[in-house]
Amino acid sequence: MKIQFIGGARTVTGSLHLLHINGKKILLECGLFQGRRKDTFEKNKNFPFDPQDIDIMILSHAHIDHSGNIPNLVSKGFNGLIYATAATVDLCQIMLRDSAHLQEKDIEWVNKKRAKKSEPPAEPLYTLEDVEQAMEHFVGVQYNKTIELFDGVSFSFRDAGHILGSAGVHLEIKEDSSKKFSLGFSGDIGRPESPVIKSPDILRDLDALIMESTYGNRIHSPVEEVEEELAQTINMVVNDNGKVIIPAFAVGRTQTIVYVLHKLFDQGRIPEIPIYVDSPLAVDATNVFRSHPECLDRETYRVFLHNGEDPFGFSRLKYIKKVDESKELNDKPGPMIIISASGMAEGGRILHHLANNIGNPRNLILFVGYAAEQTLARKIMDGEEKVNIFGEEYQVKAKVRTMDYFSAHADQGELLDYLRLNTTNKLKHIFLVHGEEDQALPFREKLLTRGHKNVDFPASGSFYEI
Template sequence: MKLSFHGAARAVTGSCHLVECLNQRILIDCGLFQGNRDLVEENVAAFGFDPATIDYVLLTHAHLDHCGRIPLLAKRGFRGEVITTAATRELARLVLVDTAHLQEEDAQRRARQRRRRGEEDASQPLYNVVDALDCFDRFGRTAEYGQPLQLAEELRATFFDAGHILGSASILIEAAERGSTRSVLFSGDLGNAGRPLLRLPSPPARADIVVMESTYGDRRHRSLKDSIEELYGAISSTLARGGNVIIPTFALERAQEILYVLNQGVERSRLPPTMQIFLDSPMAISATEIFKRHSECLSSEAASMFREGRDPLQPANLRLVRESADSVAINRITGGAVIMAGSGMGTGGRVRHHLRHNIWRNESAVVFVGYAASGTIARQIIDGAKSVRLFGEDIAVRSAIYTINGFSAHADQQELLAWRRAIEGCEATFLVHGEELAMQALAAHLEGQRVELPRLGDGFDL
């Protein structure tokens, strides 16, 4: 059995790991690199393997940094089978088509800019909408939590609930070779405990090798209760001084969780019932509809509420904004609104327009409720930038800035360690999907065993 790393190696995005065993080549995830311009070039580069030789892609979940290069993989020759959970299949279709559309728009914008400068037009999207739709011909069997799937004789894969986003999974690959069975477990992204909508991560009892994420390997999260209180306080104080609250929001999971929390706040009189709430994200709106169809992924409390006809994701005065003209109209509102829009890191999407209209205003606030990778607009603001560049213009940062990491969909250091320690028989742990300092901090706590921090392109014989 061989293992090699082709993304999220000493970095947070681009998850892509290759297992070779029993004459099968199995890819775990195939995600986009996200962040600065250098990472954009990484997406265009060769994968580090021949896509045509890949037999399976086992997809842990539908976040772009885990599924975003599957259309490119198919475009470059992949003809194998993609296997994932039912919820992830639906969400991935939504994410990939939307991403392809945005890439087409970006390529067209760059082409117009070059033509105005009299330069040759060579702008091409990484893949287009047709490529995204075509890749779904490769999606085959649907995985159910805890039910092994046969990939080949003596080779099987089992998906376990990772508790990260709807349909997310950790994946155990077991191969019988030369009279013994070897197993390698990929954590995928692991969820934060105590969140209201999803269940806790549920790892298998044992694995020989563990490949695990380390996004927050160097820190503890604030408790969810305290984080909710801080969010309520940020909203109440901002509305009281006549401003708007801008929440850059990831469309999958974070948007739904914040809707749940806002609904609870209004029902419990912690937030004013008259405040306007805008979910300005077609993808988040569609993801919320998908959410309601997959009770098999939800916590018992959330599933029960949906069964009883009580929608916990529908706070009073919620307005769902799909059309771009309606999104533009929101910017005429100078106060009293909570505006949730993508992207969560400020790298694109409608939130950039709302930042442009509000971040320079002392009375407004920007509330970050998720991870911000190095090089993104969100990280610049969080790190204290006095101004940010939006649409070719330097905009002063004068609004109140809140960073509330208790809403993170990722496990913190203690939760990562608890998940790992629950798995018996592990000979080696490979840390991926994290910045190097976070990896090193987590590695220091994994005593008495082999720990590896692979670099891009590294391979290991297991």
């Protein structure tokens, strides 16, 4: 068996791994690479393989950096089945359509610049029609149900606890009549104490593991401290009559933030100020969360569902889909909280809210998750005093704060706990993916000191035979 690491290798975006097993090719993930505009389009457009040669695809979860290039894959000739959990299929229905809409809007902007240079118009990465075609390939699979892919190859999903419907993948492989070989793909690993969804179901008894390492060198804050910190932060901005602007991924992060704000509001720890979720995708995604209560954790049942309450809705909260209502927020005085996508601030309505609020020192830009290198969110998080939004320069005068607790990724300690149940004698190979060097390399050293012998940090394009 060979593994080719293509995307999500030494970076946190564009996840794409190719397995060569028994003459078949299985693709794990097909995500969009996110970063500098000039780098992203060509990297996403062209695959280093012929999509027609891929037999099967397995998708761990719906985040765009894992699923967002599937329509392009299908439009270029992939004709196999795409296995995912039922909740992931439902989320992809809305997320890939939203992504296609953004692709088309983005190319409109590019073509305006090309026209000024008398250059021919460019085509979008994919269209809504491509998404509709791609969705016909999806097959929903229950957690813990074994699916036979080909002779000698089967798999099952385990709940990864990252977002609704997220899964780790456990592959059982038998090559050339030899004994079985167990390969695990962690997908993105969630946090055991994270609100809303269930804790991760750890992949066990593996011979090899492809494992995420996004926060391999970081320890998140405890939940009790974070709720108090969030309450104090909001109260500070309220006292200044400012606005709290929260760039948040529409799926997962937004629902977690809303859930925690709901708790703080009910407990009287934050005042009755307006809270807006300004993201059509987040509105639709929240409805998907409501339709999959089987994925929600015990606390959500105990605090809200048991009493017939909606964990994602309360009196001061308003979900916004219409563009006119979004624009009206610009003229509304503070205090207020605006949650808007995307989390890396590379597109969507959050760009308008940043442009309108980043220059006011009474306001706060609150980051609640990871941002890849070269993204606008990362530049603001890193303290750049001037940033470009819509091609114009803005001074960063608003306060900036990052709260890593709300990340849906496990931290170093939680990643080590994930591995603890796989004995060193059984687990012979670990491949660290979906992590930048400053996170993955210290985590690799940690694993080596704990007795794991073969821990690799594959470069993009590298092959490994196991």
